[in-house]
Amino acid sequence: MGAVTFETLALGKTADEAFSNAVEDAKHMHGHAGYTGTIAEKSSFTVIPESEHRGRQKLTVARKLIDQADQRIQRKRGPAGAINCSGTETAKRYREQHGLEGKYGDVWLFFGWAAH
Template sequence: MGANEFVTYQSGVNAEEAFRTAVADAQLWHGSGGRTGTIAEKAAEGFVIVSAEPVSEATAEKTAARVLAGDDEQWAEIRDKRGPAGGIAVAGGQREHQVTIPAVPGGHADLEAAVVAAMSGKLAEGEFVVYREVSGEYRSEGTRVLGGRLTVPTMGARTQTGWLWFGNAPR
């Protein structure tokens, strides 16, 4: 019986919630019957925090690779397919905002203008909207957007945006 290395990013500042969400998503996509080789197998084992100080996703991935390569015996339990997952706090990764489009007389000129209005004051320094991934339900007349609720993905915040989870899991 082998093992697969896994590395997955999950948005969210709270480690416990982000871990549970990552496990649930993996179980949804890969099943929960065992031997998926994903973080889905770590529901019972839990996780250990390798670094709670937020770093870029690229730096987190390099650290995870070093831990998985066995360069540091301190983290041997993460390399064990029956051990916990490792977690590294990430800054600048993707996060999602649930926002309401503010009402204005005559509506907003288009969806981009509605997003700009809805996100006013919500972006952290360096953060930007990933417009191609905006989703939600809204009312419109022609191209004018009158109101609604949107999920607005962003990236680039210099604050913590999520967790990189990694380890070995049975397959």
């Protein structure tokens, strides 16, 4: 049993709702058996403060935190990282691709390590 990195976007009225949506989507797509290497293995998240990613590419920041083994997100059984992506081109594309234009909520990027 190893670990792999994951990155996923989700929409929610709150970060908690977006996280729940992301976990449920991953369970639907990858099953409920565990060791999927997805956000389905996570039970919590930690929000990365805006001061750490303001004006920067969100995915680049997430990958750098993974590469640097940031203590907040380095454990496969620990929390996922979360970055609010609302107002970015990534969020706009996500909304368009998933038919979510006009839906209320923020687009969040969840990332980290998961059991595989």
